[in-house]
Amino acid sequence: MVVKELTVLEGEMVFFVGPSGVGKSTILETLGLMSDTITKAKGNDSELTFLDKQQNALSFYDLWDKKEKDISRFRRENFSFIFQSTNLFESLSAIENVYLPTLFKRNDRAESIKNTRMVIREIFPGDSEIILSKNPKITEISGGQRQRLAFCRAVAHDFNILFADEPTGNLDVANSHNLMNALKLNLEQKKGTAIVVSHDIQLAMNFATKIVLITREQSDIPNGNNKKEIFGLIQSKNTFVKDEDNSWYSLENPNKKIKSEDIKQYLISQFN
Numbered sequence: 001m002v003v004k005e006l007t008v009l010e011g012e013m014v015f016f017v018g019p020s021g022v023g024k025s026t027i028l029e030t031l032g033l034m035s036d037t038i039t040k041a042k043g044n045d046s047e048l049t050f051l052d053k054q055q056n057a058l059s060f061y062d063l064w065d066k067k068e069k070d071i072s073r074f075r076r077e078n079f080s081f082i083f084q085s086t087n088l089f090e091s092l093s094a095i096e097n098v099y100l101p102t103l104f105k106r107n108d109r110a111e112s113i114k115n116t117r118m119v120i121r122e123i124f125p126g127d128s129e130i131i132l133s134k135n136p137k138i139t140e141i142s143g144g145q146r147q148r149l150a151f152c153r154a155v156a157h158d159f160n161i162l163f164a165d166e167p168t169g170n171l172d173v174a175n176s177h178n179l180m181n182a183l184k185l186n187l188e189q190k191k192g193t194a195i196v197v198s199h200d201i202q203l204a205m206n207f208a209t210k211i212v213l214i215t216r217e218q219s220d221i222p223n224g225n226n227k228k229e230i231f232g233l234i235q236s237k238n239t240f241v242k243d244e245d246n247s248w249y250s251l252e253n254p255n256k257k258i259k260s261e262d263i264k265q266y267l268i269s270q271f272n
Contacts, residue, residue: 006212006234006239008161008193008195008210009193010191010192010193011187011188011191011192011193011209012193012194012209012210013183013184013187013193013194013196013207013208013209013210014193014194014195014196014208014209014210014211014212015196015197015198015203015204015207015208015210015211015212016028016195016196016197016198016212016214017197017198017199017201017204017211017212017213017214017267018213018214018215018216018232018270018271019216019270019271021216021230022214022215022216022231022232023214023231023232024165024197024214024232025084025165025197026232027197027214028163028165028195028197031048031161031163031195032075032079032081032161032163033060033063033064033071033074033075033079034075036064038060038061038064047059047061048060048061050063050078052078052160053160076104076105077105078159078160078161079159079160079161079162079163080154080155080157080159080161080162080163081154081162081163081164081165082150082151082154082162082163082164082165082167083150083165084165084166084169086146086147086149086150087150088138088146088149088150088153089138090137090138090139092138093135093136093137093138094120094131094135094136094137094138094141094149095113095116095117095120095131095132095135097138097149097153098116098119098120098149098152098153098156099112099113099115099116099156101153101156101157102115102116102156102157105157105158112156115156116152116156117132119152119155119156120132120149120152122182123148123149123151123152123178123179123182124145124148125178127145131145131149143170144170144171144172144175146170147167147168147169147170147171148171148175148179150167151164151167151179151182151183155182155183155186158190159190159192160192160193161192161193161194161195162183162187162192162193162194162195163194163195164183164194164195164196164197165197166197166198166199167179167183167196167198168180168198168200168203169199176200176203177203177206180203180206180207183207184207196208199271201264201267201268201271202264204267205260205263205264208242209241209242210239210240210241210242211239211240211263211267212234212238212239212240213234213238213239213240213267213270214232214233214234214238215232215233215235215238215270216230216231216232216233217230217231217232217233218230218231219231235252236250236251236252237250237251237252237253238250238270239251239252240258240263241254243257248260248263
C-alpha cells in the first residue's frame with residue numbers, strides 16, 4: 001500500500017534509502033524548497049505542510065507562489081543543508097566556509113567565529129588544531145575533511161530542519177559514527193530535525209528514528225518513446241519506525257515488532 005501520509009516530527013532523524021535513480025535526492029530538493037517538483041493533481045486534497053516553531057502550518061504549494069527572495073528567506077531561517085558534493089567555496093578558507101553563512105542571519109562576527117571553532121573541534125576530534133591553526137584553503141584538504149567541514153557549516157547556525165545528502169559518503173566508519181553522533185546531539189540541543197539520504201544501511205539502522213525505503217518501480221503505461229517510465233515508490237510496508245524501546249515496526253503493521261537484523265537484511269536485498 002502506498003504511503004498516504006508521512007509525518008516527520010521534531011527531533012527525528014529520518015533516513016531515505018534505496019538504490020540509485022529512485023529519487024532520493026529529488027525528495028531532499030523538494031522538501032528543502034530547492035526545486036519546485038511538487039504537483040497537486042485536480043481533485044487531490046493532499047497537502048505538504050511545514051509546521052514552524054510557533055505551530056504555524058505553512059503549505060509548500062503556497063510557499064512556491066511567493067517571490068524567490070521570500071522563498072530564500074524561508075530556507076535561510078528554517079533549513080540547513082549538507083550537499084553530497086560539499087559545495088564549499090574554494091575562494092574561502094576552511095574557517096570562513098563555516099562561519100560566513102551564519103552572518104547572513106546577522107549573527108555577531110566574533111560570536112560566529114567562536115562557535116565555528118567549537119564546532120570544528122567537535123567534528124575534527126583528532127586533527128581540529130590543524131584546521132584551526134593553519135586555516136587551510138579548501139584545495140589543501142582531503143575529501144573526507146571537506147565533507148566534515150561541510151557538516152560543520154550546516155550545524156554552525158540555528159535551523160529547524162537539516163537536509164543531508166550522503167553526508168558520510170567519503171568517510172570511514174569511525175568518522176561517520178562520530179559525525180552522526182554529533183548530529184544527534186545537535187538535534188537534541190536545537191530541538192531540530194534531520195532528513196538524511198544515504199546508501200549506508202548500517203548507519204541508518206544505528207541512528208535513524210525512521211527509515212523510508214524507496215523502491216524502483218516501472219509504469220504500466222509507455223511514454224512517447226515507447227519506454228515505460230521508471231519511478232520511485234514509498235509504501236507502508238517499506239517505512240520503518242523505531243519505537244521508544246528501540247524496537248521497530250512498519251507503518252503497514254504498527255502492532256508487529258520487527259527485529260533490527262531482519263529489517264537490515266531486507267533493506268540490503270532491495271539494493272540488488
